[in-house]
Amino acid sequence: MAAHLGILYRGVVLLIWAAACAAQSLNSSLFRSSGTSWKSLDLWEVPLSEVNTSSGKSIVHYGSVGYFDFCDQVEVALTYTGSVESVSIRPLSYDIKPTVSGSEITFTLSKPRNIVIEVNGDIWDVLHLLSNTPDLEAPTGNSSSVIYLGPGSHSFPGGSINITSGQTLYLAAGAVLRSTVHFYEAHDAAIRGRGFMYQPPTGGILAENSSNILIDGITILTPGGYVVTLGQSKDTTIRNLHGFSSKGNGDGIDVFSSENVLIEGIFMRNSDDNIAIYAHRWNYWGSTRNVTVQDSSLWADLAHPINIGTHGNSIDPEVIEHLTIRNIDVLDHREPQTLYQGTIALNPGDDNLVQHVLVDDFRVEDFRQGQLINMRVMYNEKYNTSPGRGIHNVTIRNLVYNGSHSNMNVLVGYNEERPITFVKFINLKVNGKLVYDTMPKPTWYMTSDFVPMYANEHVKNLTFVLE
Structure with missing residues (x-):
């Protein structure tokens, strides 16, 4: 080891x-x-x-x-x-x-x-x-519904274990699991405890085509893929998870084509996106709805702390909607590539429509390189087969940034048919200064100049207010 x-x-x-x-x-x-x-x-x-x-x-x-x-x-x-x-x-x-x-x-x-x-x-x-806090409901051994891993090193044949409906995999304090955990077509199942997963070979935890899944309290170090992949699933809770990655494309938690997802109390330090929320990709199909990320700390050594929208279905367009991101601390963001910047990035492609997004109490420390905000209805030839449909109804409240390394922030609609509409910043504070439409400023300045932010002609109803 x-x-x-x-x-x-x-x-x-x-x-x-x-x-x-x-x-x-x-x-x-x-x-x-x-x-x-x-x-x-x-x-x-x-x-x-x-x-x-x-x-x-x-x-x-x-x-x-x-x-x-x-x-x-x-x-x-x-x-x-x-x-x-x-x-x-x-x-x-x-x-x-x-x-x-x-x-x-x-x-x-x-x-x-x-x-x-x-x-x-x-x-x-x-x-x-x-x-x-201590786990006061920790099991002490195996049962008909519990697979119990006590202190020590554990692995399963083939490098993975599939958790079936009604089962709980429990990693006790001091347990070290070297295998990937998979939920496939499972319901009412869980992995929880206070143990570690160490270098699981094909990713940390995969939940696919499943429902009522709980992931709670585990620490995952350097998986061979994403820390958690959630695909075409619903009613999932990811709580008190700690995830670290260092390999290329080492995302933290990626959500595809899923509904009713709660992610809370997590700490992620990753070599790619910390949290990515998409629609269709690979064998996952359908819209993504009702995702909440809250009470967490994010550190992106590459790419985005929060990334929304890239992947979808150009043939049968999907929606990514009703997202809530609140009480978040961003500790770092470093992305040299201009196309992949933004501590918050809303970048729909593949005819995705991203709508009804609330970001609330989002605190950003002085990151190394990138942008504070990046919203683009985009067509990325590497990943997309069509541009996104648009971004609609986004509220960003109590966003605070203290630092000097943000590049020009960007809001760019694709064209008149694929715009960005109704984006509202409430109590935006940059280096101690509130930015709002009625702030004292020369009449020929735009409010966005004080972020600073570029918004193109396909951005409609962009406002900055105080509450």
């Missing part, structure tokens, strides 16, 4: 103190309810990818991942090898203030959080510290 529980990664030692909480955790000795002593937390080494824009190859960096459960409050102490010039704990919106004394960094978590501890501005050699 390239990285294993128990390693000390690059001189980082993490100690945890927990009060008033006897909890299940990565190992049974991690917490003491009395809170009288410090205990060490084992870390995983995780590869992370940076694209070399000269060769197209990946430059591999290594960070670390630690996970534990707790309730009440914990104090965290890290000892760092070398001098500590600066420490940033992200998302910045959590306002966690560390104390630095020599090489020791300390801070307190008042509740479970998924955070990144960045020392001396190094975005690669970081600690991703993930946490959750």
